[in-house]
Structure formats: C-alpha cells, structure tokens
Amino acid sequence: MTSLSPPKDKIWWNEPIERTELIWITIVFLWGLVMTFMMPFWHVVGDQNISSETYKTTPEKFMQQTQAFVDEYTVRKDDGPRQYPVVKPPPGGDVYLVARLWDFWPVVELKKGESYRFHLSSLDWQHGFSLQPANINIQIIPKYEHVVTFTPNKSGDYSVLCNEYCGIGHHMMIGKIIVVE
Amino acid sequence: MSEQFRICPDTGLKLYQSTETLIKANAVAAVVFLLVGGIYGLLVGLTRWPAVHLLPADWFYLALTGHGLNVLIFWLIFFEMAVLYFASSVILGSRLAVPKFAWAGFALMLIGALMNNYIVLSGEASVMMTSYAPMDAHPLFYLSLILFAVGALLGCFVFFGTLVVAKEEKTYEGSVPLVTFGAITAAIIAVFTIISGAIILIPTLLWSLGFLAEIDALMYRLIWWAFGHSSQQINVAAHIAVWYAIASIVFGAKPMSEKVSRMAFFMYILFLQLASAHHLLVDPGVSSEFKMFNTSYAMYLAVMASMVHGLTVPGSIEQAQRAKGINAGLFEWLRRAPWGNPTFSGMFLSLIGFGFLGGISGVTMGAEQINILVHNTVYVPGHFHATVVLGTTLAFMAMTYWLVPVIFRRDLIWKGLASWQPYLFGLGMAGVSLFLMGAGTLGVPRRHWDITFSMTGGEVYEFPAAANTLLALNGLSVALAVAGGAAFCLIIVGSLLFGRKLGPDEKLATPHIATPPSDADYEKLGNGITVPGTLVLALVFFAAFAVYYFINWKYLAETWGIS
Numbered sequence: 001m002t003s004l005s006p007p008k009d010k011i012w013w014n015e016p017i018e019r020t021e022l023i024w025i026t027i028v029f030l031w032g033l034v035m036t037f038m039m040p041f042w043h044v045v046g047d048q049n050i051s052s053e054t055y056k057t058t059p060e061k062f063m064q065q066t067q068a069f070v071d072e073y074t075v076r077k078d079d080g081p082r083q084y085p086v087v088k089p090p091p092g093g094d095v096y097l098v099a100r101l102w103d104f105w106p107v108v109e110l111k112k113g114e115s116y117r118f119h120l121s122s123l124d125w126q127h128g129f130s131l132q133p134a135n136i137n138i139q140i141i142p143k144y145e146h147v148v149t150f151t152p153n154k155s156g157d158y159s160v161l162c163n164e165y166c167g168i169g170h171h172m173m174i175g176k177i178i179v180v181e
Numbered sequence: 182m183s184e185q186f187r188i189c190p191d192t193g194l195k196l197y198q199s200t201e202t203l204i205k206a207n208a209v210a211a212v213v214f215l216l217v218g219g220i221y222g223l224l225v226g227l228t229r230w231p232a233v234h235l236l237p238a239d240w241f242y243l244a245l246t247g248h249g250l251n252v253l254i255f256w257l258i259f260f261e262m263a264v265l266y267f268a269s270s271v272i273l274g275s276r277l278a279v280p281k282f283a284w285a286g287f288a289l290m291l292i293g294a295l296m297n298n299y300i301v302l303s304g305e306a307s308v309m310m311t312s313y314a315p316m317d318a319h320p321l322f323y324l325s326l327i328l329f330a331v332g333a334l335l336g337c338f339v340f341f342g343t344l345v346v347a348k349e350e351k352t353y354e355g356s357v358p359l360v361t362f363g364a365i366t367a368a369i370i371a372v373f374t375i376i377s378g379a380i381i382l383i384p385t386l387l388w389s390l391g392f393l394a395e396i397d398a399l400m401y402r403l404i405w406w407a408f409g410h411s412s413q414q415i416n417v418a419a420h421i422a423v424w425y426a427i428a429s430i431v432f433g434a435k436p437m438s439e440k441v442s443r444m445a446f447f448m449y450i451l452f453l454q455l456a457s458a459h460h461l462l463v464d465p466g467v468s469s470e471f472k473m474f475n476t477s478y479a480m481y482l483a484v485m486a487s488m489v490h491g492l493t494v495p496g497s498i499e500q501a502q503r504a505k506g507i508n509a510g511l512f513e514w515l516r517r518a519p520w521g522n523p524t525f526s527g528m529f530l531s532l533i534g535f536g537f538l539g540g541i542s543g544v545t546m547g548a549e550q551i552n553i554l555v556h557n558t559v560y561v562p563g564h565f566h567a568t569v570v571l572g573t574t575l576a577f578m579a580m581t582y583w584l585v586p587v588i589f590r591r592d593l594i595w596k597g598l599a600s601w602q603p604y605l606f607g608l609g610m611a612g613v614s615l616f617l618m619g620a621g622t623l624g625v626p627r628r629h630w631d632i633t634f635s636m637t638g639g640e641v642y643e644f645p646a647a648a649n650t651l652l653a654l655n656g657l658s659v660a661l662a663v664a665g666g667a668a669f670c671l672i673i674v675g676s677l678l679f680g681r682k683l684g685p686d687e688k689l690a691t692p693h694i695a696t697p698p699s700d701a702d703y704e705k706l707g708n709g710i711t712v713p714g715t716l717v718l719a720l721v722f723f724a725a726f727a728v729y730y731f732i733n734w735k736y737l738a739e740t741w742g743i744s
C-alpha cells in the first residue's frame with residue numbers, strides 16, 4: 001500500500017495518528033496562535049500600524065486640496081533639479097501628497113519627532129509609496145484618499161519611490177521628504 | 182464501447198490511450214511555455230543586474246509581463262492538467278470521462294496562451310500579469326486569459342467526471358488514494374479560482390471595450406487576488422500531491438497516517454481562498470480587523486496544513502526506509518536516498534526550498550504590520566521564486582523525468598546531465614530567491630527598470646552599495662537557474678524526439694517503481710516516534726522560522742512611527 005493506492009482500512013479516519021505527527025501538529029498549532037496574537041498585540045504596544053482611515057475622493061478634488069496645502073505652507077523652492085515647492089506644514093498638521101504619472105508632488109519638510117497626517121492618493125493609476133531608507137511601503141489607489149500618520153524618528157533626506165508598476169515611466173517616479181531636527 | 186488501454190510493463194499502471202495522449206499534449210505544451218517564459222526570465226534578470234542592464238525600458242516591462250504569464254500561468258496550469266488526468270485516470274485505472282471535453286479544454290487553453298503571447302509581444306499589453314485597473318491593456322489580453330481559464334475549467338470537469346466513472350465502474354475499492362485526494366483538493370480550489378477570475382476579468386474586458394465606464398481599483402485588487410491567491414493554492418496542493426506520489430514511487434512510501442494528510446489537504450479548501458487579504462495589507466480602505474482575521478484564521482490554518490505536509494512527506498520516506506532496514510542513526514535513511522535520481526533529488530530540493538525559503542518568508546511578510554517593510558519590493562518576487570519555482574516548478578520537473586518513460590515510452594537521454602539538473606536549477610533559484618529577498622529588505626522596488634534613476638533629470642535615490650552587489654549576485658544566480666531550466670527543457674524535448682523508443686512490453690534497465698515495504702516490515706517500527714530524523718529536521722525548521730519571524734518585528738520597530 002502506498003499514497004498511490006486506496007487506504008488499507010476503508011474507515012481510515014479511525015487509524016491512530018503517529019506520535020511525531022501529534023507532536024508536530026501541537027507545535028504548529030501553538031505557533032499559529034502566537035502569530036495570530038502578534039498582530040493585535042502590535043496594534044496595542046507597537047508604533048507601526050497603518051491606519052485604515054480612508055475617504056472616497058476624485059482626482060480633481062484631491063489636486064485642489066493639495067494645491068491649497070502647497071499655497072498655504074510653501075517655504076521655498078527645492079534646490080533639486082525639479083525645483084518643486086518645499087512645503088513645511090505645522091507639526092501635527094495635514095500633509096497632502098499627490099502621486100501621478102510620473103512623480104510625487106510636492107516636496108515636504110517635516111520635523112523629527114513630530115506627527116503628521118499624510119493624505120495619499122493618485123490622480124491616475126495605482127502607485128506605490130515607498131519611503132527610503134525608512135522602508136515604509138504603502139499602496140496608493142486612485143479615488144481613495146488614505147490618511148496615515150507618520151512620526152519620523154531620524155533626520156535627513158528621504159526619497160519616495162514608486163514601487164507599483166505604473167507604465168513606461170514607472171522608474172522615473174520619485175519624490176522627496178526632508179526631515180529636520 | 183471499450184476503450185483501448187495498455188498495462189505499463191514497468192509500473193503495472195493501466196494506461197488508457199486517450200489519457201496518455203492528453204497527458205502528453207498538456208505536458209509538452211507546459212514545457213514549451215516554460216521555455217518561452219524562462220527566456221523572458223533571463224532577459225529580465227540580466228536587466229535587473231545594474232552592471233548589465235540588458236533591455237531598454239519598454240522591452241523590460243514587456244518581458245516581465247511575458248515572463249509572469251508564461252511561467253506562472255501557462256507552464257503551471259498546462260502541467261497541472263496533466264497531473265489531474267494522471268491522478269484520476271491513471272492512478273485509479275479508469276477510462277477518462279468525455280475525452281472530447283478534455284481536448285476542447287486543451288484547445289481553448291492553447292488558443293488563449295498563444296493569443297496572450299501575441300498581444301503581449303505586440304507591446305499593447307505591458308501591464309504585468311496583475312493588470313491592475315485603471316491601467317488598461319488591449320482587450321485581447323483579457324479575452325485570452327478568459328479563454329485559457331474556461332479551457333482549464335473544462336479540464337477540471339473532466340477530472341471530476343473521471344472520478345465518477347471510476348467509482349461507478351469500480352476500478353478501485355474504498356477511498357481514493359491520497360495523491361488523488363490531493364488532486365481533488367487542487368481541482369476544487371481551481372473551480373473557485375476560475376470563478377473569481379471570471380468575476381473580475383469579464384467586467385474588465387467589457388471596460389476595456391468601452392461598455393463599462395469604470396472599474397473600481399480597490400475592488401479590482403480584492404477580487405483579482407481572490408483569484409491570484411487561490412491559484413497559488415492550486416499550485417501548492419498539486420505539488421504536494423506530487424511529493425506524495427514521488428515518495429511512493431521512489432521509496433514505496435505510504436502516508437504516515439491517512440487522516441492527518443487528508444485533513445491537511447482539506448484545510449486548504451476550507452481556509453485558503455480567503456487569504457487574498459494578505460495581498461492588501463497596506464491598502465487603503467481595508468480595515469485592520471479584516472486583514473488580521475483573514476491572515477490569521479484563513480492563512481495560518483492553511484499554513485499549518487503545509488507545515489504538516491512538510492513533516493509527513495519526508496516522514497513517510499523515513500518510515501519506508503527504516504522499514505526496509507535502513508535504520509541506523511538519525512539520518513542514514515536520508516543519506517542513502519537516491520540523490521542521483523532527479524525524480525528524488527528534485528522532489529526533495531523542492532520540499533526544502535518551499536519550506537525554508539518560501540514558507541518562512543511568506544508567512545513572515547504576511548503578518549499585517551511586517552508587510553509594511555517589504556510590500557512591492559523585490560523581496561516579494563524573492564519569496565515566490567522559492568514557492569512557485571523551487572517548490573512547484575522543481576516538483577513538476579522531478580515528476581516529468583519519471584513520466585517520460587512511463588507515458589511517452591522513451592528512454593531519457595543525457596542521464597548524467599539529468600542527475601545534475603535539479604541541483605543546478607535548485608541552487609540557481611535558491612540564489613535568485615535569497616538575493617532578491619536581500620535586495621528587497623534594502624528597499625529595492627519590484628518591477629523596476631532603473632534603480633539608478635538615470636531618467637529623472639537628477640532627482641535620485643542612492644541605494645546602499647549592498648543593493649547593487651545583491652542584484653549582481655542575483656544576476657549570476659539567474660544564469661545558473663537558466664542553465665538548469667534550459668537543461669531540463671533540452672533533456673525532455675530531446676528525449677521525446679530522439680530518446681530510444683521503448684517496446685510495448687520492454688522493461689527499463691532499472692526498476693521504475695519501488696516495491697512497498699510489507700505490513701510486517703512497518704510493524705517492526707513500533708508505536709512510538711518512528712521518524713526521529715524528520716522530527717529533528719522539523720524542529721530545525723521551526724527554530725529558523727521563529728528566529729526570522731521575530732527579527733522582522735525588531736526591524737519594524739526601528740522605523741518611523743506609523744499610525
């Protein structure tokens with residue numbers, strides 16, 4: 001008898017279970033519980049949990065809100081090649097970041113240790129918000145405005161890369177976040 | 182009307198003519214698409230090696246789209262059709278129900294696959310296999326996938342029909358064999374998968390034709406992954422059925438206990454279809470409760486099932502070896518396994534690669550918060566080259582070596598190369614998997630043509646130097662893996678064309694199926710722990726898993742606060 005032939009006993013569910021199998025099933029089951037526990041546990045004690053606060057929006061509306069944000073808080077032009085406005089919102093404030101074919105707009109300046117409510121949406125296709133080198137990766141979906149609060153813990157220049165394939169210019173899509181002390 | 186059959190002189194299996202021809206057709210189609218997809222894979226891998234950077238951007242995205250579709254969809258599903266016909270008609274010794282339907286299914290799949298390759302090559306569908314709306318492809322792209330899926334659905338119906346025929350004509354007694362049970366699991370999940378696919382692809386087709394104004398991008402992702410995720414579950418169920426089959430073929434092994442192995446298959450049906458949420462862990466609009474519920478309840482119970490198979494397959498081999506008297510020490514049974522037989526070595530490397538690399542990485546990044554660290558980085562392709570390539574593809578390759586003489590009646594050519602092939606391919610793929618995962622933890626994005634950002638007019642991000650090194654090592658591994666993949670295709674196609682034809686009653690020089698140990702042999706093993714070696718391997722696996730899992734939580738704790 002093998003795995004290619006019918007079970008020896010017609011009533012195979014009455015067969016005894018081998019000891020090793022029992023030990024392993026117990027370990028694996030408990031491990032599953034540990035892993036199940038870790039996720040809600042991290043919601044309680046951990047500092048990295050993506051909020052699911054989301055609103056329906058439209059490209060026009062989201063662009064208007066971002067424009068208003070830029071108009072209100074722009075402090076200078078970025079010294080990078082694109083000369084995008086550098087926008088410095090007050091700590092605790094809202095930040096609007098547009099993802100579109102093929103860039104992120106505008107450049108944002110944050111203060112280390114302060115929290116900011118980021119509003120993320122796309123004006124066209126799906127994009128990825130990949131903040132490097134902090135290694136934070138979030139999906140951006142058109143017509144959905146996702147609100148996530150970030151608290152930077154190190155100062156420096158950060159890049160936002162697109163890591164959802166978005167057509168032939170995908171690899172040109174890059175943005176910038178500056179964190180100051 | 183009684184259909185023609187023959188009895189295989191090497192294995193004693195009863196082979197119906199129509200089953201054999203269908204298995205041949207599907208297996209050959211599978212290997213051809215693997216070859217096409219492998220060539221694309223080589224081009225993609227070399228382009229991602231920064232120092233080589235082979236293809237221009239548009240060709241890179243085209244090739245990556247073609248790669249994903251040809252290997253993930255066409256190679257695997259054609260081969261799975263062959264597995265289904267084998268697990269029903271051949272193992273049960275029954276005629277195939279309505280072979281005409283099976284042929285119609287095959288034709289649809291072939292038309293779909295060819296049409297898809299045509300439209301992708303034309304450059305009008307470089308949208309990746311996921312084709313995330315609202316990015317749009319040429320309508321033929323969606324149509325081709327629908328045709329392919331309908332064809333596969335027909336194949337599943339023929340499989341179920343054959344089970345009914347076998348039962349009615351009493352070609353076997355009692356319950357179906359475990360391998361068939363595994364194939365039933367795969368086929369049930371396949372039906373669910375194809376229906377989800379239809380629910381998402383048909384409206385998308387209509388939308389691309391202009392009949393529908395809009396496809397909601399989030400809804401698309403949710404349903405697409407109900408399809409995309411459960412199709413991975415088909416692969417897992419099918420390759421685990423193949424593991425059990427090979428353990429029986431090479432060692433005459435029997436399941437350690439029928440109940441445990443069958444329950445583990447059954448868990449896949451119960452739980453895994455809902456786990457598509459683990460593809461949406463960093464999406465907006467999906468609540469944490471939904472994400473956690475689906476990953477823990479739906480995924481961990483299915484993960485448990487895979488971990489159980491991961492023990493019971495080598496355990497069944499250990500039992501068989503010990504029953505035959507290879508009983509010394511912890512690992513004598515493994516040391517004395519036929520490592521030069523590609524059917525065995527391919528299967529065992531598949532088991533190790535799937536568990537240690539694919540399993541551990543997949544479950545770890547499937548934790549809701551840890552996903553933040555790696556979502557859409559090359560860590561993800563690193564992970565699934567361990568599951569679907571080291572795991573499924575290598576298992577299917579191993580099975581193919583065995584099928585060539587049995588079904589095609591050809592002696593294998595280049596046996597020496599064949600005995601090396603699983604190591605070559607396995608090593609290369611393990612490299613691809615590990616180095617991509619490494620680069621992913623440094624943030625390197627997936628599906629990305631240029632991580633030096635040379636086209637952005639000066640706005641750049643400089644990855645740590647290690648990222649370039651890892652991608653170069655990946656490039657070298659790609660070369661190894663492609664050599665291994667090409668060797669496989671050459672050996673198989675070469676054997677079918679030029680291998681010595683075996684006469685109808687001719688037996689192979691070496692026995693092609695092991696004689697199972699007797700009940701009395703098994704009784705000598707006693708009632709305690711009969712597989713100490715496997716238990717030790719499992720505990721090593723568990724330790725690696727737990728360490729890796731918690732290291733990732735530690736990494737997570739080091740980044741910005743997110744809430």
Ligand code: HEM
Binds near residue numbers: 223225662
């Ligand atoms: C010789 C063999 C292979 C090589 C060298 C190879 C290499 C690669 C590379 C470098 C990527 C790109 C990662 C990225 O830029 O995002 C990739 C993607 C992928 N590979 Fe492979 N691979 C091989 C075989 C396979 C096989 C056999 C399968 C499936 C059974 C497979 C499934 C995939 C899938 C699904 C993707 C993702 C495509 C996408 O992002 O849409 N690969 N492969």
Ligand SMILES: [Cu+2]
Binds near residue numbers: 102128162173
């Ligand atoms: Cu983008």
Ligand SMILES: [Cu+2]
Binds near residue numbers: 128171
């Ligand atoms: Cu992109």
